Amino acid sequence: MNSKQGWRAGAVFLTVMFCLGMLWYLHVETYIPRSYIQVRALCTPGDVPAKAAVQISNYSRTHPVFLQLSDYFWVKNESKYGLPYGTKGSEDLLMKFLALTNRYHVPQEIDRLPCRRCVVVGNGHRLKNSSLGDTINKYDVVIRLNNAPVHNYEKDVGSKTTMRFFYPESADFDPQMDNNDDTLLVLVPFKPLDIQWMKIILNNEKRVRKGFWKMPPLIWEVTPHNIRILNPYYMEVTATKILGTLSDLQTSKKTKTSFQKPTTGMLAITFALHFCDMVDIAGFGYPSLSNKKEPIHYYEKVTLKSMAVSGHNITLEAVAIRNLLQNRLIHNLTYF
Numbered sequence: 001m002n003s004k005q006g007w008r009a010g011a012v013f014l015t016v017m018f019c020l021g022m023l024w025y026l027h028v029e030t031y032i033p034r035s036y037i038q039v040r041a042l043c044t045p046g047d048v049p050a051k052a053a054v055q056i057s058n059y060s061r062t063h064p065v066f067l068q069l070s071d072y073f074w075v076k077n078e079s080k081y082g083l084p085y086g087t088k089g090s091e092d093l094l095m096k097f098l099a100l101t102n103r104y105h106v107p108q109e110i111d112r113l114p115c116r117r118c119v120v121v122g123n124g125h126r127l128k129n130s131s132l133g134d135t136i137n138k139y140d141v142v143i144r145l146n147n148a149p150v151h152n153y154e155k156d157v158g159s160k161t162t163m164r165f166f167y168p169e170s171a172d173f174d175p176q177m178d179n180n181d182d183t184l185l186v187l188v189p190f191k192p193l194d195i196q197w198m199k200i201i202l203n204n205e206k207r208v209r210k211g212f213w214k215m216p217p218l219i220w221e222v223t224p225h226n227i228r229i230l231n232p233y234y235m236e237v238t239a240t241k242i243l244g245t246l247s248d249l250q251t252s253k254k255t256k257t258s259f260q261k262p263t264t265g266m267l268a269i270t271f272a273l274h275f276c277d278m279v280d281i282a283g284f285g286y287p288s289l290s291n292k293k294e295p296i297h298y299y300e301k302v303t304l305k306s307m308a309v310s311g312h313n314i315t316l317e318a319v320a321i322r323n324l325l326q327n328r329l330i331h332n333l334t335y336f
């Protein structure tokens, strides 16, 4: 190599390093979409757990992800709280249900990944026209929420669904159309009736119509194979440590109505902080309060007005998400 080639190589090297530096700088300062950089190249094993251990007291990765029969058969796991924060009082129902499905494992291909790249896809209107579909499909684990449709929205939200978190009142999606064959349908039990509902569907027992705040589907084409129940531990951590409402939770027996339950989205982020090495989010956030016309979801015209009665504290959750973003535990593919 003569000196001219040496110079050129050096200049190219410096330019590349400068560009990479700029990308890194921009990436951490402004959360530019991951699509600009390879999603794959960014995963560092243990990155999120290390950061989460600092932020979340008693952080532990060893809790079972899904409830399993052995926790309720012979031994009854002691839980401090009832649903949705623990299983106290629901042990017998769980035993019957889990004997029926007896599935609790995480798919092997995810379990053995050295670095788990996860994206939690919120249902926010800001996903519309985002063209994030291809980026979202690149993650190892794509978590979707409630009835979020995929069919006809692939360009903006992707087509891969590793897990879908839902509860009966949010189950008005087509289990076939909006999921993949191997999608895990992860029931988030808010009340014992939610487990009962799932059992009735799987067993084709006589339907129960009372006790729901919205009529859940009565017919649902699913097999026990893909059904899991999320360990309420994550709901407890969300309420007590992520949202910091532990005192509310402890006094909630007296003032039941004053305590607002976490949203499925906030819960899914908490779960991802325990399960993944890299956690990205997309489609989180609501229109500003003054914006009465903008829909809140990418797939329907419902506006903020309807959220007023939802029983969630979205202001508190926005603060929590902003905190997680600022501390770089999570990154955002959209804006927040």
Ligand SMILES: *[C@@H]1O[C@H](CO)[C@@H](O)[C@H](O)[C@H]1NC(C)=O
Residues within 6 Å of the ligand: 057, 058
């Ligand atoms: C942490 O875990 C220990 C042992 O389970 C428990 O005694 C303690 O109260 C926990 N601390 C917090 C802040 O949750």
Ligand SMILES: *[C@@H]1O[C@H](CO)[C@@H](O)[C@H](O)[C@H]1NC(C)=O
Residues within 6 Å of the ligand: 063, 064, 067, 068, 071, 077, 231
């Ligand atoms: C139930 O208790 C066993 C034994 O202490 C423990 O290994 C398991 O993680 C517990 N399950 C849940 C869901 O907390």
Ligand SMILES: *[C@@H]1O[C@H](CO)[C@@H](O)[C@H](O)[C@H]1NC(C)=O
Residues within 6 Å of the ligand: 128, 129
């Ligand atoms: C999305 O794109 C379509 C077609 O270009 C446009 O009509 C619509 O207003 C856009 N919606 C948003 C929310 O940007």
